[in-house]
Amino acid sequence: MKKMTRDDLEKCAQNTCQSTQYIKVGMSTCGIAAGAQDVFDIFAKEVKTRDINVNVCKTGCIGMCHAEPVVEVAVEGLPAVMYGGVTKEVALRILEEHVCGKRFVNDHIFDLPVRR
């Protein structure tokens, strides 16, 4: 692989490489212990079978252990929000109602621990 230079780094810092439509699953030890792997798998599988244009990715621990597994969802036209206590069933609802139906899912939204 090509070795990077300082310029390369500064160019990279300008890019937001994350896509605008994403489902980010908190996948640190705490999240995985609470069932995040299953949630990640179901998102990945459903997005593929239903051919939805959304990027399913993993991230580290955001610190909200009481709400694990947590998932951050962003789709075009809606503000990004964080869902907590996401079971397989909730994951499916998020896909159907939020990602496809553009309607937020009741009772699972948690405030982000810090304003971005």
Place this chain on the structure above:
Amino acid sequence: MVKAKINGITVNVPEGTTILEAAEKVQIKIPTLCKHPDLPPTASCGICIVKLVGSNKMLRACCTPIEENMDIITHDPEIVEVRRTVIELILSKHPNECLTCGRNGNCELQKLAEEFGIRTSAFQQFLPDIPPDTSTGTIVLEPRKCISCGRCVTVCQQNQNVWALCFMDRGFGTRISPAGDGVSLSESPCVKCGQCSAHCPTGAIFENDDTAKVWKALQDKDTYCAVQIAPAVRVAIGEAFGYKPGANLTKKIYAALRRMGFNAVFDTNFGADVTIVEEASEFVQRFTETPEKLPLITSCCPSWVDFMEKFHPDMKENFSSCKSPHAIVGVLAKTFFAKKRRIDPANMFVLSVMPCTSKKYEITRSDEMYSSGYQDVDVSITTRELARMIKQAGININDISEEEPDHVLGEYSGAATIFGVTGGVMEAALRTAYDYITGGKLKNVEFENVRGIEGVKEGAIPVNGFTVKVAVAHGLSNVEYVLNKVKEAKRAGKELPYHFIEVMACPGGCIGGGGQPYGITDEIRKKRGEGLYDEDHNCKLRYSHENPFVKKLYEEFLDKPLSEQSHHLLHTTYVKRPEYQK
């Protein structure tokens, strides 16, 4: 130099001096249980704590280097209180068995408890239930009495490079143990040097007490009891009776042994003279006939032999096959002497009094130790055990008059007596070998190069236009340096760095042996060494081969050095031994 204050007294000491050492310079004794002058600090007991003026924290005096302008307090009510609590804590995990303990009267923990006036047990006692390890028959490990100071582990690993002892488990369950789970000391790499026992502050490691066997033999009317004392014993045993280190008590010991009931009192030094005659002949033979078998390495130290057999078996061809002096006296007592006196060797009991724990192992280490047809030496006891026996026998060693040894195994040269100190065997052998090779006498018989307490000493002696290079190492950790040099040169096909090497397992040689009176320091090693060098210096006989009784031995019994008879009686063999026997 660093200038600081201790209890208001100004001290000027070299940089790197610890607070503990600096305090000693101004007559302040900071108590400690784990620091030993021979060893780097383990910093484990927590008793040597001191304060800095204006600071709340306490520092360990044993391992904290004194710094410029430090203002140190070594004793105040708070410090003493903390020390007392720590001692009480240590006592809460130490059995109250002082009266039946081998260290009763010279235990460092007992002494501290006495100094601090501890009269009640403040805390509940929790004693570990670990059985003693008596497997080696030389050193006994009693972990119940261990205070985990770490001296034995440090001396075994750092000074002796044997790594037989280690700490096992952790926390409250921490214990000293042979390295390896479920391994006994005899199955471990232990070479029985006993340095652990010489450094233990309590009764957790001590020599296997064989005195009962000796008393039993002495009580049996049908047994002819002979005894011999090693060179290093004579200048150390006095410490157990209030003499200064180095005081030479040879002839008082002879007298005491006779009073205890020994029929014949010999001296291991006679055996040392024989060893030299054989070993010097061996050296001359290799030097002139088979130089590929050089360097010649001394073999009188059984721990060194055990170390070599375990860790450097490739060097076994280089070892002198000659037995150690006490083994020679043992076999000669049951053959040469027995024949002369018409005693049935089957009824003979030969005791060796040694500065050494390893000699207890050596007397049965191979078949050659039975070359008289019987076990050549029946029992070997340490200096410490003899001191106790003399006390038990009610003998006032201070006032007893001096006596002479019994012939024909009692006379010795000055070359023999310096066997007890590092460099001595080398020096003695060179005196004789020089004569053998050149047919002439040395101008100066005292080899300053190989004397002293430096770990490795090197020297070169011109012999007939050729330079004989020698090395002396003591303390097993110093061996690697010397052996590596030899091995490297051999590998590279280069000239040998040494032709003759002396190794003693214990620092200082036998005078610092594992069976010597407690409290060893370099200062004491020096004093004991001086005691032996003085005796050599004042001896008329300075050459082993000139000992008239040695000459007589060859004339009447052995024919000549390295003869068939001497090979049969005075030489041994070496084998490769596994480091772990499990």
Place this chain on the structure above:
Amino acid sequence: MEKKVILIKDTGFKSDTTRDIQSLFLKAIRDIGAEESIQIVRAADLGIYNQGVVVKILPDNTVYTHINSDNIDQIVKAVHKGEVLENLLLKDRVEQTRIVLRNCGVIDPENIEEYFSKGGYTSIAKCLFDLTPAKVIKEMKKSGLRGRGGAGFPTWMKWSFAANSFGDEKYVICNADEGDPGAYMDRSVLEGDPHSVIEGMTIAGYAIGAKHGYFYIRAEYPLAIERVENALKQAYERGLLGKNILGSDFSFDLEIRLGAGAFVCGEETALIASIEGKRGTPNPRPPYPTDSGLWKKPSIINNVETLANISAIFQKGGDWFSSIGTEKSKGTKVFAVTGKVKNSGLVEIAMGTSIKDIVYNIGGGVLNEKQLVAVQTGGPSGGVIPKKHLDTPVSYEHLQELGSIMGSGGMIVMDEDDCMVDISKFYLKFCVDESCGKCAPCRIGGYQMLSILNKISEGEGELEDMDKLHRISQAMQKASLCALGQTAPNPVISTLRYFEDEYKQHIIDKKCRAGKCSKLIQYTINPDKCKRCRLCVTNCPVSAITGDREHGYTIDQEKCIRCGRCFEVCKFEAIARV
């Protein structure tokens, strides 16, 4: 146009009116015909507590509190028009400040590109090309960053000692041997943002002149190890580690060493011994690791959290960093808030935030509306902070004054069901188990103290035992070799200081207020309240409850193991604990 979302949540204690309010909002939205542009959603948690009904409007992040049915129309109209209702606005919201956790839960830790997108590795570039090592240390001094491992030693000082120390080799060690019970921020950082630690170590290496570094990670953190390994691979591939980093003259290699999880190996000298392959026991200092550390070479050992701060400092400047926090404690601190708190988890706050704010405003308060009794910080080396001191701001100095320490960042909330003797026992037991056994005060002192505490909790205590606890504590604090032993008595000393009465209650009255010390409690059945449902009988694990429906039931005190199962299952409060 982006859709507006109104999140609502009733943050009151008693009842949840969220659903009712939601219908009112729905109606109001429908009334103005804004169903398509405004959605009203019930939130699970808005991070705001005890403020009545709260709404948060996204994407503006406007928060209104104490809403009632009268405000609803007004709010909906304002949202629709994009206006703000000043009178309802939440003021002085306690918020987290995220520096260490800036990327955790944001980026994909396994994708270096995402770290780049957050300005990753621009700090090392800046150091390598714009700053001399001395200037790097100067910037660190300006930032005022202090070690986050517990003791709070100024990081720049450690670096400058090592920089000025002579050695052909020097080492940078990342201490990831996190071992305090209940603390896991280091794990989260390594799992969530491994590159920030790598970058921090590389900067440290450049500053002190080291060519080599080690991650010392406990083997119990398999995912952290995996992610660090992956991150190292990515950094090497791109020339951000190894020879001539970014084409500069500076070369730096990093590798991982696994620890077996001994708590004492978090102590610098024991950690070094462990990396060297020796028994993990502490060694006397001096010599300090910055003079003679790993393999007797000058070494610095920095904690994960400390290292994660570094690249942020060089991105935004030392002045920026030192503008956060208190006079002597700069920046932020991550706490793992656990125990009887509603929102357990990782919290990163600016130094100076009060413990009360952490527990009540960020943590959401005590579970089940019970009374808070104390907060424990600093894990087994720390102490308890009683309720009356909850306003104390978090800083190294303030916590120490109260007899606790910052420690690595464990914060455990305790309520009325927690017994202070039991808590002391718990922490002390931890240290007794984890003591390496090298030095006598810690090895024996801890064990003796624990046996005394056991005695007290079993009703066998005597008043003089409290003196003994003090005496052994003093000896351990003053005479132990390392911080483990020196601080192990802290939980006991601090509970004795603030909850002496509770100890006396155990010793004199033979009672445990919290009902935790099983030898001091008894369960009995109140026949007046008992409905003879037999639930306790079927749940008792040792069949200690006997009787029949006619005569009622009794607990055989000989058989009872005081597990409390009957007490928990009884629906009629018929079981009494005395």
